[in-house]
Amino acid sequence: MLEVSGLEAGYGPQLVLKGVSMQVPKGEIVALLGGNGAGKTTTLSAIMGLISARKGTVRFAGVPIQSKPAHRVFGHGVALVPQWRELFSEMSVLEHLDLGAMQRCRRSEIGQRIESVLEYFPELRSHLHRRAGALSGGQQQMVAIARALASEPKLLMLDEPSMGLAPMIVSELGRTIKRLNETGKSILLVEQNVHLALSVASYIYIIRGGTIVKHGPTVAFADERELFQSYIG
Numbered sequence: 218m219l220e221v222s223g224l225e226a227g228y229g230p231q232l233v234l235k236g237v238s239m240q241v242p243k244g245e246i247v248a249l250l251g252g253n254g255a256g257k258t259t260t261l262s263a264i265m266g267l268i269s270a271r272k273g274t275v276r277f278a279g280v281p282i283q284s285k286p287a288h289r290v291f292g293h294g295v296a297l298v299p300q301w302r303e304l305f306s307e308m309s310v311l312e313h314l315d316l317g318a319m320q321r322c323r324r325s326e327i328g329q330r331i332e333s334v335l336e337y338f339p340e341l342r343s344h345l346h347r348r349a350g351a352l353s354g355g356q357q358q359m360v361a362i363a364r365a366l367a368s369e370p371k372l373l374m375l376d377e378p379s380m381g382l383a384p385m386i387v388s389e390l391g392r393t394i395k396r397l398n399e400t401g402k403s404i405l406l407v408e409q410n411v412h413l414a415l416s417v418a419s420y421i422y423i424i425r426g427g428t429i430v431k432h433g434p435t436v437a438f439a440d441e442r443e444l445f446q447s448y449i450g
């Protein structure tokens with residue numbers, strides 16, 4: 218579904234990604250693990266078209282998307298849940314879901330779409346009219362994922378969704394990610410949380426210094442400590 222090959226990208230004179238190649242097959246959860254500054258967010262930004270690729274190709278469902286702007290990539294069915302969630306703190310939960318849904322469906326269908334998204338996040342039902350800024354970190358993460366889901370993406374890219382969440386909430390997040398996948402979503406999960414990645418992903422890539430240094434099926438990375446060591450370097 219997503220095929221990244223020899224991707225190079227960066228900021229100004231700084232080259233951050235030095236030939237990243239990876240794949241997310243349809244219906245799979247793939248994790249991209251790496252330490253601070255390894256190039257994880259830059260990889261997602263380059264796939265999404267938020268920064269331009271200097272070299273290499275990104276194909277989605279067979280279509281080259283590496284030179285397309287973000288709104289076009291989104292139009293192909295790729296949605297990004299950014300690292301800092303980027304919610305509008307004064308807007309309500311429902312307004313966020315509306316925003317996501319209205320990108321892709323008719324006004325008359327928005328209610329139904331939001332209803333189907335809320336099935337994954339029943340806890341949000343009682344907070345629909347609260348402002349996002351008043352929610353807990355875990356609830357804000359749910360809103361960020363729900364907003365992206367409301368646009369019915371084929372591929373959901375999650376940038377460190379566990380960041381700042383308590384372990385119990387991270388476990389719940391893991392169950393939600395699995396459930397999303399079971400109902401057909403392909404997922405690219407960027408994480409530093411080895412435990413979460415191991416518990417949901419079927420394939421793991423490790424990035425260090427803008428290069429994929431290791432990759433393989435999750436079963437090959439069964440030892441959490443060894444996996445952690447390999448991305449810390």
Ligand SMILES: Nc1ncnc2c1ncn2[C@@H]1O[C@H](COP(=O)(O)OP(=O)(O)OP(=O)(O)O)[C@@H](O)[C@H]1O
Nearest residue numbers: 228231233251252253254255256257258259260409
């Ligand atoms: N907007 C930017 N302008 C300039 N340099 C940037 C920018 N964003 C990231 N960088 C640099 O690019 C490198 C990779 O950053 P990136 O955010 O992709 O790492 P990351 O793996 O996502 O790390 P983290 O977990 O800390 O977010 C770092 O050296 C960082 O300082």
